[in-house]
Amino acid sequence: MSVLVLLILVLGFILLFHLVHLYKTRNAPPGPPGLPIIGNLHQLNTSSWLLFASWRQKYGDIIHLSLGPQPVIILNTHKVAYELLDKRSAIYSDRPRLIVATETLTKNRLLGIARWGERWRKMRRAAHESLKKEVVGEMYGEIVWRDAVLLASGLRFESSTPAENGENSREEVTTTLAPPTWISHLERYTSSLFTAIAYDIPPIHSTTDPLIRSVCSLTSYITRATYPGAHLVEFFPILNYLPSSLPSPLSFLIKWKRDAEDAYTRYNGAFESIYARVEERVKRGIEDKKSFARTLVEEDEKYRLTRHEASWLAASMFVAGADTTANTLAWLIVILARFRRVQEKGTSNADISTDTPRLPRPSDLPHLPYCQAVIREALRWRPVDPLGLPHVSVENDVFGEWEIQKGTILLPNVWSMNRDVDVYGPDADEFKPERFLYRKRGQSEPWLREVREEGHVNFGFGRRICVGKHVANLSVLMSMVMILWGWKVRPQLLNPVNVDNPSTDEEEEEESSKKYVEPKLGKDDEVRDGVVV
Numbered sequence: 393m394s395v396l397v398l399l400i401l402v403l404g405f406i407l408l409f410h411l412v413h414l415y416k417t418r419n420a421p422p423g424p425p426g427l428p429i430i431g432n433l434h435q436l437n438t439s440s441w442l443l444f445a446s447w448r449q450k451y452g453d454i455i456h457l458s459l460g461p462q463p464v465i466i467l468n469t470h471k472v473a474y475e476l477l478d479k480r481s482a483i484y485s486d487r488p489r490l491i492v493a494t495e496t497l498t499k500n501r502l503l504g505i506a507r508w509g510e511r512w513r514k515m516r517r518a519a520h521e522s523l524k525k526e527v528v529g530e531m532y533g534e535i536v537w538r539d540a541v542l543l544a545s546g547l548r549f550e551s552s553t554p555a556e557n558g559e560n561s562r563e564e565v566t567t568t569l570a571p572p573t574w575i576s577h578l579e580r581y582t583s584s585l586f587t588a589i590a591y592d593i594p595p596i597h598s599t600t601d602p603l604i605r606s607v608c609s610l611t612s613y614i615t616r617a618t619y620p621g622a623h624l625v626e627f628f629p630i631l632n633y634l635p636s637s638l639p640s641p642l643s644f645l646i647k648w649k650r651d652a653e654d655a656y657t658r659y660n661g662a663f664e665s666i667y668a669r670v671e672e673r674v675k676r677g678i679e680d681k682k683s684f685a686r687t688l689v690e691e692d693e694k695y696r697l698t699r700h701e702a703s704w705l706a707a708s709m710f711v712a713g714a715d716t717t718a719n720t721l722a723w724l725i726v727i728l729a730r731f732r733r734v735q736e737k738g739t740s741n742a743d744i745s746t747d748t749p750r751l752p753r754p755s756d757l758p759h760l761p762y763c764q765a766v767i768r769e770a771l772r773w774r775p776v777d778p779l780g781l782p783h784v785s786v787e788n789d790v791f792g793e794w795e796i797q798k799g800t801i802l803l804p805n806v807w808s809m810n811r812d813v814d815v816y817g818p819d820a821d822e823f824k825p826e827r828f829l830y831r832k833r834g835q836s837e838p839w840l841r842e843v844r845e846e847g848h849v850n851f852g853f854g855r856r857i858c859v860g861k862h863v864a865n866l867s868v869l870m871s872m873v874m875i876l877w878g879w880k881v882r883p884q885l886l887n888p889v890n891v892d893n894p895s896t897d898e899e900e901e902e903e904s905s906k907k908y909v910e911p912k913l914g915k916d917d918e919v920r921d922g923v924v925v
């Protein structure tokens with residue numbers, strides 16, 4: 393009898409919860425129906441951007457979902473994203489409450505996931521002023537160049553075999569790198585670059601350097617912790633009140649807390665001590681190159697950051713920059729290997745026309761429109777952040793005929809926006825750098841088209857737009873140009889003949905390219921734990 397009463401009570405509660413939910417969302421934008429309590433949680437998968445894009449036909453540009461009690465809105469087009477996230481950014485610039493990643497692991501001091509408020513504003517201002525387009529080239533151009541040289545030359549030292557010298561003075565070398573190796577080169581490069589930008593520390597040469605491991609481990613901890621469904625406590629915040637030491641068998645309920653608190657102590661110690669070293673050098677008047685941390689120390693009166701905030705802000709640079717940039721470069725390598733024509737055009741654009749062959753310099757980059765177009769197209773075509781970063785509304789709002797409740801999570805579907813045929817035309821799915829180029833009458837060389845936000849939305853929106861986008865563009869372009877200048881990138885051969893088939897005959901080349909292992913460009917194989925793909 394009592395079991396029956398309990399069952400009726402539970403079912404009654406579920407029904408009541410569902411009715412309240414339906415009432416609250418009666419004016420929300422359209423979306424797929426969900427189940428009581430869990431809403432649409434069961435429909436999410438590891439490439440939800442594809443699912444959301446497919447829902448566009450049925451429900452439209454703006455779609456409402458419920459993840460448990462959490463209202464979520466998917467923005468599938470530029471138009472709705474600009475209307476809400478750009479034009480109304482005073483309402484839509486908070487981040488979701490993340491008990492593990494934001495509150496416990498980073499104490500709300502990591503800029504990318506910090507909640508909207510006074511601390512975020514202070515940190516954002518300091519970051520914005522030190523990473524503006526006008527200062528980036530001048531402050532970090534040399535560091536970016538040095539690390540790009542190290543990346544291109546570093547690729548040479550694994551299983552390199554000198555080939556016959558060509559007629560020109562460049563020695564030709566063939567290197568075969570398995571994916572984990574070339575990807576770890578990219579990770580070494582971006583960790584080295586962004587720790588140098590943050591603190592002006594010497595370049596890191598080894599892929600197994602402890603600093604690299606630590607940067608990668610924090611980034612992957614955060615990306616895993618921010619993925620929806622990663623921790624039960626995000627759906628049941630009451631678990632946050634359990635003491636850190638629960639006896640077994642209940643201790644698993646609180647393991648996330650012990651792990652995140654220990655990790656916070658470790659990372660905080662490392663970030664504060666590296667920042668204190670920069671402070672010490674500034675106080676002693678030691679002349680160093682510019683670095684982000686150095687600017688924060690020198691301008692501390694202006695920005696009014698505590699040391700705790702400043703040291704986490706400096707760390708925010710490499711946490712936000714290293715993984716995104718390494719993955720963008722990884723896609724570029726796949727693209728260069730896959731599209732030979734693109735590589736050839738890029739190489740002739742990067743082979744700077746001087747009489748003496750020399751390494752490309754940052755000052756050459758504005759004169760390489762084809763290479764710039766390749767970067768834009770790579771970001772558009774294979775966004776490393778297909779669902780951007782979530783924004784949260786801080787007020788109730790009305791958009792057209794719909795209501796958007798305070799506390800709603802808005803997910804910009806970058807993937808869908810970057811492939812919108814209404815914006816890019818019927819060839820939106822194709823990799824085509826030429827879409828960003830045009831020719832002036834009477835001139836043979838192409839020019840880079842002026843387009844809004846470089847023709848893609850990978851860097852996000854409104855007041856939370858990527859603060860490091862100018863450094864990202866500079867470093868990705870410099871390193872790609874350096875790789876093109878020094879290397880030919882080829883997929884590994886199934887049959888190791890014709891590595892560099894000099895044939896110019898189209899058909900023969902087409903035939904020989906069938907012997908290459910096609911790099912996988914499937915839609916389902918691209919997820920690497922978390923929000924960065």
Ligand code: HEM
Nearest residue numbers: 503504712713716717781851852853856857858859860864
């Ligand atoms: C290709 C590389 C990169 C991509 C695709 C990328 C993308 C993004 C995106 C989508 C956001 C969130 C925007 C939004 O909320 O609407 C973001 C924020 C951010 N990015 Fe980047 N980023 C890249 C490189 C970098 C680099 C190199 C740095 C640092 C030097 C950096 C620093 C940041 C920071 C600090 C934030 C947080 C801003 C805030 O929340 O106020 N990013 N980035």
